[in-house]
Every structure is written in structure tokens, then in C-alpha cells.
Amino acid sequence: MKVLILGYTHLKYDKRVFRTVQALSKYAEVIYQFLSVSKEHPYKDGNVNYVPLFKRSSKNFLDKVVKRVSFDRAIEKLVTETDFDVLYLHDFSSTAPLAVFKCGRKKAKKVVFDMHELYPGERYEWLPSPVRFMKTALMWRVLREQISLSDNLIFVSEEQRDEVLKRISLPRKTMVVPNYASTSYRSNEKNKEICIVGRTPRKFTPNEIRVLRALSDLGFTIKQIGIVTNLPSDLNYMIVSPLPYDEMMREISKAAFTWISYYSARVDVCLNDALSLPNKFFDSIGAGTPVIVKDSFVSMKRLVERYGIGVVINPDQVQESVEKITQAYAEYAQLVTNVLRHQQEFVWDSKKEEQFVQFVLG
Numbered sequence: 525m526k527v528l529i530l531g532y533t534h535l536k537y538d539k540r541v542f543r544t545v546q547a548l549s550k551y552a553e554v555i556y557q558f559l560s561v562s563k564e565h566p567y568k569d570g571n572v573n574y575v576p577l578f579k580r581s582s583k584n585f586l587d588k589v590v591k592r593v594s595f596d597r598a599i600e601k602l603v604t605e606t607d608f609d610v611l612y613l614h615d616f617s618s619t620a621p622l623a624v625f626k627c628g629r630k631k632a633k634k635v636v637f638d639m640h641e642l643y644p645g646e647r648y649e650w651l652p653s654p655v656r657f658m659k660t661a662l663m664w665r666v667l668r669e670q671i672s673l674s675d676n677l678i679f680v681s682e683e684q685r686d687e688v689l690k691r692i693s694l695p696r697k698t699m700v701v702p703n704y705a706s707t708s709y710r711s712n713e714k715n716k717e718i719c720i721v722g723r724t725p726r727k728f729t730p731n732e733i734r735v736l737r738a739l740s741d742l743g744f745t746i747k748q749i750g751i752v753t754n755l756p757s758d759l760n761y762m763i764v765s766p767l768p769y770d771e772m773m774r775e776i777s778k779a780a781f782t783w784i785s786y787y788s789a790r791v792d793v794c795l796n797d798a799l800s801l802p803n804k805f806f807d808s809i810g811a812g813t814p815v816i817v818k819d820s821f822v823s824m825k826r827l828v829e830r831y832g833i834g835v836v837i838n839p840d841q842v843q844e845s846v847e848k849i850t851q852a853y854a855e856y857a858q859l860v861t862n863v864l865r866h867q868q869e870f871v872w873d874s875k876k877e878e879q880f881v882q883f884v885l886g
Contacts, residue, residue, distance in 0.1 A: 525551075525885065528608035528632075530599060530624065531558040532615035536576070539769070539803060540640065540703055541614050544884075545572060547877045548612070551885060555606055557599060575602060593619045603627045610884065612636045621666050625673035636884055638678040638701075642687065642796040643667060668692045676883060681823040683799040699883045703803045704872035705810025706769060710864065711777035716853075717745045718816065719779040721772065722804045725752040726786040732839045733759065736783070738846045749775055753786075773811045780853060782808035785818035785839050798822045809833055809870040814859045816849060832862040 527548050534541045536558045545556050549571040560576030567574050579595040582588045596617040603611070603624050611628035613636065628635045644663035667688070671677065676697045679685035685698055718739060720726075728736070733756065740746055740760050748755065750766035767775060776782060784805060801823050808815050815834035817824045828834040835852045837845040852859060 525610065526553045526555065526608040527610040527612055527884075528555045528603065528606055529557065529612045530603075530614060531556065532599065532613075532617075533559045533579070533595075534614055535559055535561070536574075539706065540638075543706075543872065544612065544614075544638070544880075547881055548884060551881055552610070555608060557602060577602075589619075596620055596623075600624055600627065603631070608632060610634045610636060612638065612884065614638050614640065616670065622669055622673070625670050629673045634676065634884075635674045636676045636678065637670060637674040639684065639688070640680060642684050642799055644795075664691060668694070671696060678883075681799055681801045683823045683826070687795070687799055697883070699880070701876075701880060702801045702870075703806050704876065705773070705806045705870055706872055707773065707810065708867050708871045709773050709777040709811045711774070711812060713778045714780060714856075714860070715745065715778055716743055717747050717779040718781045718783050719747045719749055719776055719813075720751060720753065720783045721749040721776060721807070722751045722802070723766070727754045728785075729787045729839065731842050732785055732787070734842045735785075735837070735839050735845045735849075736761075738842065739849060742846070742850060744780070747775075747779065773807060776808055776811035776813050779813050780856065781834070781849070782813055782815050784808075784815055784821065784824060785837065800824075801827075806870045809863055809867060812860065812863055812867060814852070814856075814863055831866045833859070833866060 529545055529548070531538065531541045536542065541558070545554055548554055553571055553573070555573045555575060557575040557577060560578045563578045564576040566576065577595060577598055579591055582591060596619045599617065600620070600623050604627055609632060611632040613624065616625070617623055625635065644660050644667060671692055671694050674696065676699070679688070679698065679700050680702055682700055685700055689698070736746055736755070737759055746759070746761035747764060748761055749764040749772060755761055764775065782804060784802070798820055799822060805815060805824050815824070815828060817828050817834055817836050819825055819836050819838045825836050828836055835848050837848055839845055
């Protein structure tokens with residue numbers, strides 16, 4: 525059996541994407557397309573045929589569009605000219621969002637669509653209100669067509685799945701595969717630190733900054749790991765450069781909390797953020813560290829409250845948020861006990877891999 529995995533603009537070792545390559549290549553021949561940071565030739569290693577596609581970055585809008593069209597056409601050409609049984613999509617074309625689905629539907633025995641994001645509530649959310657509303661409506665229509673051309677759907681959270689199936693009543697096989705941590709850590713060293721970690725640049729609201737400032741005044745060290753934020757220069761915080769995954773996990777494991785509260789779009793609650801379960805959430809629990817989560821992040825809030833693995837705050841209530849966090853720190857031993865008790869549920873393992881492979885290839 526042959527599986528064509530399209531990573532689109534994900535880099536080769538993107539955690540979620542490469543995990544599917546590693547799992548499926550144990551049972552099938554895999555052709556794996558990914559975004560390359562430089563011009564490379566396709567090559568084969570073991571059961572995986574690597575197909576790097578290079579897209580030069582540009583700050584000019586028109587040039588950026590031209591390059592994206594060219595990139596998307598290269599992927600369409602790959603799908604057209606490649607022999608495969610299963611088409612696995614980790615994203616889709618921005619310029620022709622149905623093209624690869626239609627081609628794959630004609631050629632593949634099975635089309636699997638892995639929705640990393642709730643796309644109608646994620647893309648172009650920075651647009652002004654009237655245009656954004658039209659964009660969202662159009663994206664839901666596009667998503668319906670994409671699902672109609674797919675066989676199996678993979679979601680990152682139960683809430684994301686439920687939202688999609690509520691709006692798009694098409695019977696499909698579904699599976700929830702969160703962004704599990706790759707490994708687990710238990711550190712005996714726990715510092716009075718709050719770490720902010722990730723690759724996506726984040727902006728904090730004025731009240732979120734006030735909460736962090738108050739915590740800093742109370743003796744918490746604010747540590748920013750591999751992420752760009754708008755924390756003000758007069759706030760006392762540490763900056764740690766991006767780290768390899770294992771080193772990042774060890775760094776997180778030594779912190780008291782991981783902070784997951786931010787402002788990401790020109791809307792009060794970005795639906796994609798509300799229903800997401802991001803890497804940093806699972807990595808934090810995998811590292812044995814409780815989380816501080818914004819109450820509008822529904823999927824994360826559910827797990828934090830179910831397992832008692834962190835603190836849920838409304839950052840607009842500054843004093844209340846600070847009190848909740850300091851109280852949690854006073855009862856920290858119980859928090860860590862809860863995290864370690866449920867830790868393995870947040871880490872990728874052989875059982876989860878077997879269930880995933882059966883869903884895709886079975």
C-alpha cells in the first residue's frame with residue numbers, strides 16, 4: 525500500500541506531521557511532501573520517499589501570491605503524477621482549496637483530511653468585520669465541499685469535531701488525535717517560574733500583561749522560550765532562544781506553570797483558539813508542569829478542570845486571576861500529583877499509534 529502525505533507548508537520535522545510519517549511508514553510505503561527551507565532533491569530513506577518543495581519567502585504581497593500559486597500548483601502536479609492508495613492531507617491549497625481533494629477523490633481508495641485548525645475560524649481573522657464575516661461563511665462552504673470529498677476526518681479536539689459535525693451534517697468516519705507530547709519528563713527541580721512557550725508569535729492583552737506583572741512582583745520569574753511576544757520592556761522577564769524539543773521539554777519541566785492565555789485576532793474569542801488543543805498544552809503536561817489557561821479556551825479548560833492539572837483564569841479579572849494562581853501555588857503539591865497521575869494520557873505511545881494507523885489504513 526502507498527500513502528501520499530501532503531504536509532504543504534509544514535516543515536519536514538513538524539511534530540504532528542512527521543509523527544504520521546513515522547507511524548504509517550511502518551506499515552506502508554510513504555511519499556512525503558514538506559516545505560523545504562532551501563532547494564533540495566527528492567530522496568528515499570527506508571520506507572519513505574521524501575519530496576521537498578521550496579517556496580522562497582517574500583514581503584511583497586503580489587510576489588507572495590505568485591509564489592504561493594506556484595507552490596500550490598507544484599503540489600497539484602505531484603498528486604496528479606504520483607501513484608498512491610491513500611491521500612493524507614495536513615492542509616490544503618490557499619489558492620485552489622478543492623483542487624487536490626478532487627484529484628485525490630478520483631485516484632485514491634481513501635482520502636484522509638487532518639484538520640490541524642478550525643479553518644473557517646482561523647484563516648484571515650485579522651480582516652475587518654464585514655469582510656471577515658463573509659470570509660468565514662465562504663470558508664464553511666469550502667470546508668463542506670472538502671469533507672464531501674474525504675472519507676476519514678481527523679480532529680485535534682472533541683469540541684472542534686463537534687462544531688464541524690454540527691454545521692456540516694455529512695456522515696464520515698472521525699477520530700480525535702490531539703497534539704500529544706512526544707515524551708514525558710519528571711523533574712525534581714521545580715522553580716518559581718511561569719514559562720511562555722511556542723513558535724507562533726503571540727500578543728497579550730493589557731490585562732494579561734497586568735496579571736504577569738503582578739506575578740513577577742510576587743517573585744515569579746517569567747520565562748519566554750522560543751516565542752516572540754509583546755511583553756513590555758519594563759516587565760522583568762527572561763528570554764530563552766528556541767531549543768531542540770528534548771531541551772525545551774526539560775526547561776518546561778523545571779517551571780511551576782506554563783502560561784496559555786493570549787489575544788490572537790480582532791475578535792473577543794477566536795473560535796479556532798477556543799476549540800484548539802495546542803502543542804504547548806500537551807507538552808507542558810508531558811513535561812510534568814501544570815498550566816494556566818484562559819477560560820475562553822474551551823477545550824483546554826475542559827481538560828484542566830476534569831483532571832485538576834492547572835488553573836483556569838479570566839485575565840480581565842486581574843486581581844482574581846492573581847489570587848487563583850497564588851492559591852494554586854500554595855497547593856502546588858496536589859497539582860503536580862494530578863499532572864503526574866494523568867501524564868501518560870497526554871503523551872503519544874504505541875497504543876495511540878496503533879489506533880491511528882488502523883483508522884487511516886484499516
